[in-house]
Amino acid sequence: MKNSCVRFSTRLPSRFDFQNSVLIYDRVLEKKFGPWIRRFPRRYGVRSGEYLKAVENFAGHAAAISKVGEGLSVREMQIVALGGGSVGDFAGFVASVFKRGVRLVHVPSTWLSAIDSAHGGKTALNVGGIKNQIGTFYPASEVLICRDLLLNQGPARFDDAKAEAAKVALLTSAALWTKTQKVRDESGLFRLLPDLIRAKLKIVALDPKETSGHRHLLNFGHTVGHALESSLHLSHGEAVSLGLRFAIDWAGGALAQKDLWGIATRAQLRRALARLKNPARALAQDKKMVTNKRIRFIFVSRPGYPSIREVSVSDILAEIERQKNA
Numbered sequence: 256m257k258n259s260c261v262r263f264s265t266r267l268p269s270r271f272d273f274q275n276s277v278l279i280y281d282r283v284l285e286k287k288f289g290p291w292i293r294r295f296p297r298r299y300g301v302r303s304g305e306y307l308k309a310v311e312n313f314a315g316h317a318a319a320i321s322k323v324g325e326g327l328s329v330r331e332m333q334i335v336a337l338g339g340g341s342v343g344d345f346a347g348f349v350a351s352v353f354k355r356g357v358r359l360v361h362v363p364s365t366w367l368s369a370i371d372s373a374h375g376g377k378t379a380l381n382v383g384g385i386k387n388q389i390g391t392f393y394p395a396s397e398v399l400i401c402r403d404l405l406l407n408q409g410p411a412r413f414d415d416a417k418a419e420a421a422k423v424a425l426l427t428s429a430a431l432w433t434k435t436q437k438v439r440d441e442s443g444l445f446r447l448l449p450d451l452i453r454a455k456l457k458i459v460a461l462d463p464k465e466t467s468g469h470r471h472l473l474n475f476g477h478t479v480g481h482a483l484e485s486s487l488h489l490s491h492g493e494a495v496s497l498g499l500r501f502a503i504d505w506a507g508g509a510l511a512q513k514d515l516w517g518i519a520t521r522a523q524l525r526r527a528l529a530r531l532k533n534p535a536r537a538l539a540q541d542k543k544m545v546t547n548k549r550i551r552f553i554f555v556s557r558p559g560y561p562s563i564r565e566v567s568v569s570d571i572l573a574e575i576e577r578q579k580n581a
């Protein structure tokens with residue numbers, strides 16, 4: 256799988272192949288970025304979120320997007336995905352199947368999408384409310400990362416983004432972890448993006464289609480994170496920061512118990528676990544657990560030294576009990 260070309264800029268580019276593009280964009284961005292959006296003669300505004308990814312609605316979207324794209328040559332046309340991870344997953348899927356595949360450009364507008372989902376080629380739709388049941392591997396030809404777009408999210412999102420940055424840094428190296436901990440604000444995070452993206456792509460390159468299991472490392476912090484996210488209705492970043500704390504303390508290495516940049520404290524995790532009424536059910540919501548009682552869990556005992564170990568659901572439940580009372 257070829258890595259996409261990643262470009263960084265301050266503003267949205269004024270020179271761009273607007274004419275051959277079908278822009279699929281998050282309507283939230285109209286207010287601030289309307290002038291750029293309106294330069295695309297063919298565009299399709301969507302409401303972001305999991306509803307957009309529901310396969311049940313796909314036929315309607317496909318018909319509308321076909322209409323918008325009418326008259327463009329398959330060879331020259333490209334789909335431009337402007338938005339966060341939900342828009343990227345949806346538009347990436349569209350690009351991968353539309354006319355059996357057309358060029359794709361990602362323009363991520365959230366930290367999550369800029370750090371994570373715009374890279375690595377995964378596209379996804381949900382089935383019956385279960386996330387990411389249908390999808391393709393379809394890397395964008397180009398990823399445009401634009402400072403104005405990302406900084407538009409506001410400082411509240413910065414805290415959420417820290418957990419994803421911490422995740423990839425801890426998986427990668429002590430050097431990247433040191434650099435990451437120095438990030439103080441959104442501008443600092445923007446400057447660190449090239450390093451974070453390179454780190455993710457390095458993991459993806461070892462296992463582009465998730466066959467060897469190496470790519471599973473990117474799930475670090477997400478097993479318990481997802482359980483907390485859905486049960487306690489937390490933001491993804493908040494949940495991952497708790498999930499990372501759980502995994503790090505379970506690994507019990509040099510990082511355990513310490514206060515860490517971007518990662519929840521012991522006390523915060525203890526409080527969250529105490530609110531988790533039915534941990535077994537919360538864990539079962541993760542699709543990987545329904546099919547298989549054994550779970551590949553990611554441990555990091557020191558930066559740059561991750562390991563994958565198979566554990567059972569009951570091992571995780573026992574560890575939840577232990578950490579809740581620790």
Ligand SMILES: NC(=O)c1ccc[n+]([C@@H]2O[C@H](COP(=O)([O-])OP(=O)(O)OC[C@H]3O[C@@H](n4cnc5c(N)ncnc54)[C@H](O)[C@@H]3O)[C@@H](O)[C@H]2O)c1
Nearest residue numbers: 283303304339340341342364365367368372377404407408
């Ligand atoms: N493909 C992958 O590898 C991968 C990896 C991780 C997550 N994901 C998927 O990504 C999705 C989550 O991504 P997300 O958090 O970016 O979600 P999202 O697309 O739903 O965006 C989150 C919110 O931010 C708003 N928004 C977007 N850009 C904005 C901006 N610049 N300024 C202000 N508001 C803005 C959106 O309207 C939305 O309300 C999930 O569906 C998840 O499954 C995919």
Ligand SMILES: [Zn+2]
Nearest residue numbers: 419477491495
């Ligand atoms: Zn995540």
